[in-house]
Amino acid sequence: MQLTEIRRRMNLPVIMAPMFLISTPNMVVSACEAGIIGTFPALNARTKEVLDSWMTEINERLQEKEQANPNAKIAPWGVNFISHSSNKRFYEDLELIEKHQPPIVITSLGDPSPVIKVVHSYGGLVLSDVVDIKFAKKALEKGSDGLILVANGAGGHAGTLNPFAFIDEVRRFFDGPVALAGAMTKGEQILAAELLGADFAYIGTHFIATEESGASEAYQESIIQSAAADIIYTPAFSGIPANYLIPSIIKAGLDPENLPKKAGLDLKKLSDASAKAWKDIWGAGQGVGGTTKRQTIQEAVNELRKAYNQAKNVHQLT
Numbered sequence: 001m002q003l004t005e006i007r008r009r010m011n012l013p014v015i016m017a018p019m020f021l022i023s024t025p026n027m028v029v030s031a032c033e034a035g036i037i038g039t040f041p042a043l044n045a046r047t048k049e050v051l052d053s054w055m056t057e058i059n060e061r062l063q064e065k066e067q068a069n070p071n072a073k074i075a076p077w078g079v080n081f082i083s084h085s086s087n088k089r090f091y092e093d094l095e096l097i098e099k100h101q102p103p104i105v106i107t108s109l110g111d112p113s114p115v116i117k118v119v120h121s122y123g124g125l126v127l128s129d130v131v132d133i134k135f136a137k138k139a140l141e142k143g144s145d146g147l148i149l150v151a152n153g154a155g156g157h158a159g160t161l162n163p164f165a166f167i168d169e170v171r172r173f174f175d176g177p178v179a180l181a182g183a184m185t186k187g188e189q190i191l192a193a194e195l196l197g198a199d200f201a202y203i204g205t206h207f208i209a210t211e212e213s214g215a216s217e218a219y220q221e222s223i224i225q226s227a228a229a230d231i232i233y234t235p236a237f238s239g240i241p242a243n244y245l246i247p248s249i250i251k252a253g254l255d256p257e258n259l260p261k262k263a264g265l266d267l268k269k270l271s272d273a274s275a276k277a278w279k280d281i282w283g284a285g286q287g288v289g290g291t292t293k294r295q296t297i298q299e300a301v302n303e304l305r306k307a308y309n310q311a312k313n314v315h316q317l318t
Contacts, residue, residue, distance in 0.1 A: 011035025017204030018080035034301040039078040055100035078104030131159025146177030153183035155205040155285030185290025187307025205285040227289035248282040
């Protein structure tokens, strides 16, 4: 699937980021129906059988919506695949990707080559999320079609680069599809990402407090009540630096100023739903202060689109 075809099917240049333990098939379908790309992490489905069922559901529901309204803009969907070699479901999930053929596959934390071979065989697009220039170049060398630049301030496993610097350097050597992630909750910020050179804004935190979200009520309320000062960047919970909500750390009985030290990736934290990381300790980006209410995904997208279009009109952009 080419970038031009993807954009033609979208109402707003946004990818709803895959969020561990939050993203569900219903979120994905609702996002696509609203005209943005909906995605979810493969490991959110706790077994390969559940993942098989989820991907079947997404394809069937989106096909039904397209058949019911052929003129509607229904965006493509995607799945996030952990391409690290210690992913215990690496080959099983890859087989399901080949079976269900998601139009977009997002790779994280490892060599995307095996995924690229499978996805390209059915005409899909592979985007690799990266946190620095070194990994961006590696992903492209391996054959990734595009990049997700996870800049400073993004929710979850974020990088430390300023988005201005990050995308400027990437655009010096790559002119393909790029999504920019990091602290965006406003339509004006989506336009700003485009002006910087991105094809998509990659937004996660803003969709946590939606009715379709798999996040608990307490998590959603914390998103609504929090601001940038409530975010801490630490590798303490998964072995990779990530942004978390300080109130959830305190609630779990931990001291944010004296967190345990952890070095290296611990995929057990990504495959055990009972683990503290992500289930009891909640991830969020520095833009969390921009989310002030609970709404549906459609309402959130409508609000973003209105502000995005107004900003374009103010600056006389097409």
